[in-house]
Amino acid sequence: MAESRIEITDNLDLLLGVLPPRVRQQLDAIPALDSLIEVVLDLGRPPEARFPSGVMTLNQGYVTREDLDFMVARVGAFTKDNRAGIERTLHRISALRNRFGEIVGLTCRVGRAVYGTVEIVRDVIESGKSVLILGRPGVGKTTLLREAARVLADELGRRVVIVDTSNEIAGDGDIPHPGIGRARRMQVPTPDLQHAVMIEAVENHMPEVVVIDEIGTEAEALAARTIAERGVQLIATAHGNSLENLITNPTLADLIGGIQSVTLGDEEARRRRTQKTVLERKAPPTFDTLIEIHSQERFAVHPDVASVVDALLRHQPARPELRLRRPDGGVDREAPAPTVAPSVGSNRSEPSRRITRIFPYAVSRERLERAIREIDAPAAVCTHPRDADMVLTLRALARKHPKKLRELMTHAVPVHAVNANTVGKLMDFLREQFDVEHGLDAEQQVALREAEDAIASAIAERRAIELEPQNAYVRRLQHQLADAYGLESESVGTQPFRRLIIRPIAGTPARQRMAGGFRQNFA
Numbered sequence: 001m002a003e004s005r006i007e008i009t010d011n012l013d014l015l016l017g018v019l020p021p022r023v024r025q026q027l028d029a030i031p032a033l034d035s036l037i038e039v040v041l042d043l044g045r046p047p048e049a050r051f052p053s054g055v056m057t058l059n060q061g062y063v064t065r066e067d068l069d070f071m072v073a074r075v076g077a078f079t080k081d082n083r084a085g086i087e088r089t090l091h092r093i094s095a096l097r098n099r100f101g102e103i104v105g106l107t108c109r110v111g112r113a114v115y116g117t118v119e120i121v122r123d124v125i126e127s128g129k130s131v132l133i134l135g136r137p138g139v140g141k142t143t144l145l146r147e148a149a150r151v152l153a154d155e156l157g158r159r160v161v162i163v164d165t166s167n168e169i170a171g172d173g174d175i176p177h178p179g180i181g182r183a184r185r186m187q188v189p190t191p192d193l194q195h196a197v198m199i200e201a202v203e204n205h206m207p208e209v210v211v212i213d214e215i216g217t218e219a220e221a222l223a224a225r226t227i228a229e230r231g232v233q234l235i236a237t238a239h240g241n242s243l244e245n246l247i248t249n250p251t252l253a254d255l256i257g258g259i260q261s262v263t264l265g266d267e268e269a270r271r272r273r274t275q276k277t278v279l280e281r282k283a284p285p286t287f288d289t290l291i292e293i294h295s296q297e298r299f300a301v302h303p304d305v306a307s308v309v310d311a312l313l314r315h316q317p318a319r320p321e322l323r324l325r326r327p328d329g330g331v332d333r334e335a336p337a338p339t340v341a342p343s344v345g346s347n348r349s350e351p352s353r354r355i356t357r358i359f360p361y362a363v364s365r366e367r368l369e370r371a372i373r374e375i376d377a378p379a380a381v382c383t384h385p386r387d388a389d390m391v392l393t394l395r396a397l398a399r400k401h402p403k404k405l406r407e408l409m410t411h412a413v414p415v416h417a418v419n420a421n422t423v424g425k426l427m428d429f430l431r432e433q434f435d436v437e438h439g440l441d442a443e444q445q446v447a448l449r450e451a452e453d454a455i456a457s458a459i460a461e462r463r464a465i466e467l468e469p470q471n472a473y474v475r476r477l478q479h480q481l482a483d484a485y486g487l488e489s490e491s492v493g494t495q496p497f498r499r500l501i502i503r504p505i506a507g508t509p510a511r512q513r514m515a516g517g518f519r520q521n522f523a
Helices: 012-016 021-028 065-072 117-125 141-155 191-205 218-229 243-247 266-272 305-313 365-375 395-400 403-409 423-434 442-461 472-484 509-517
Strands: 007-009 038-042 048-051 054-057 083-085 092-097 103-109 113-115 131-134 160-165 184-188 209-215 233-238 259-263 277-281 289-295 298-302 321-325 331-334 356-360 379-381 390-394 415-418 488-492 499-503
Touching: 012 021, 021 038, 038 065, 065 103, 113 141, 117 141, 117 289, 117 298, 117 321, 131 141, 131 243, 141 160, 141 209, 141 233, 160 191, 184 191, 191 209, 191 218, 209 218, 218 233, 243 305, 277 305, 289 305, 356 365, 365 379, 365 423, 390 395, 395 415, 415 423, 423 472, 442 472, 442 499, 472 488, 472 499
Parallel strands: 131 233, 131 289, 160 184, 160 209, 209 233, 356 379, 356 390, 390 415
Antiparallel strands: 007 113, 038 048, 038 103, 048 054, 083 092, 092 103, 259 277, 289 298, 298 321, 321 331, 488 499
16 A cells, blocks of 8 residues: 555634634644644633643633624524534534523634545545444544545546535535545535435435445434445445444444344254354345544454454454554554354354353343453353353352252253453453463554553653553553553543553653563563
């Protein structure tokens, strides 16, 4: 893949121009203004400027109604979703209103057109297949959509139509932002009409590619399937961080083929070594390929959504291709391990390893399933003890021998116990039970490399660094790594966004030197 340089344009002066003069005056004096994320003005409070490193209070008195009126008069009209913009820019001004409909707060978010971000997945975008993009808010999904539309329209000459809800992709005003190139933009008056505009785009304007931001309702998922069935390439984002999120989301599951419960015959259940009632995919996915954006530098690509969904439904791990953007703009690829999951209806045989069926009693089914996925244990959770190879319960409960547990023991199924109903303890049990190695997989290695880079920055720049969200096991390793360097670390947020913040504290050079080979001990 060709190397590319990422360029950013933000028209920041146009946003500063609509701010009250006293607020702009203080912002102009900030050296790191290029990294500004947003400015917040709430009535009766000091204005705030938000940066990746934290929030800065602007000591220019309190926000008045005159300040808010000054801004409202200088931006475009607010729509039903309380958003306005500045014409031909990507900046977004969102309003807070009181119960009488009066504006009492404004959030002024800086919009940036980023050129070069698509290079990491350019081959996927240009393949002609429909692509679904997932990632947490603020990670860059809309930016990637905008760049993809420009590349397809300008460099490949395809007919591209953008369905632009709240002017997120192409900016405010009747003339779209130049960041979308020659792509055409259809504005959506309110979010609840997005599905209708999606169908209108195909029926009226003969696009080869339709670009959509944030598919979030059942009507929009149905419209997406209708478009895909007409042979139009779809490039869209959806709510969720990973493919697993869509499987458990009944509203959006149709994007990946839909999920249904199927009852197997006795012979088929024995052949699969699973319970008789299983989940299977209902139909071909709307999207052929799925991209998970973990960070601006790390993407995971699932090139065949159908096979990955089938594998996850049979309790096998998803193995995407990881792509890492280097500082010089190049891309490193980490190929996935060979897939072992057959598609629905396939005559290929199941993988050779034996799957142990576990019935959880007083143990969280969700946590047990997560623990199985985390370490790729050859196990599955079943819903009835008659289908189980073992019963798993809590040690404190097992000592009391309740009636229900005694009944389970009469099925001649071995009963095992764990000390606590936590993912960590369940993972420890599974590792011991199935002799699973404690080595790190590719994604965990990347997470520790990210922690090492953050530690180096925290030491050199004497500032706090926030890491990407990780599971509890990886966060524990990151905590240990930070401690080995003599730094402070803290887990913040809630799952699935819980992550570490690493802060510099007084530490000895000796501890920092000896930590250089610390990560190797985990590999």
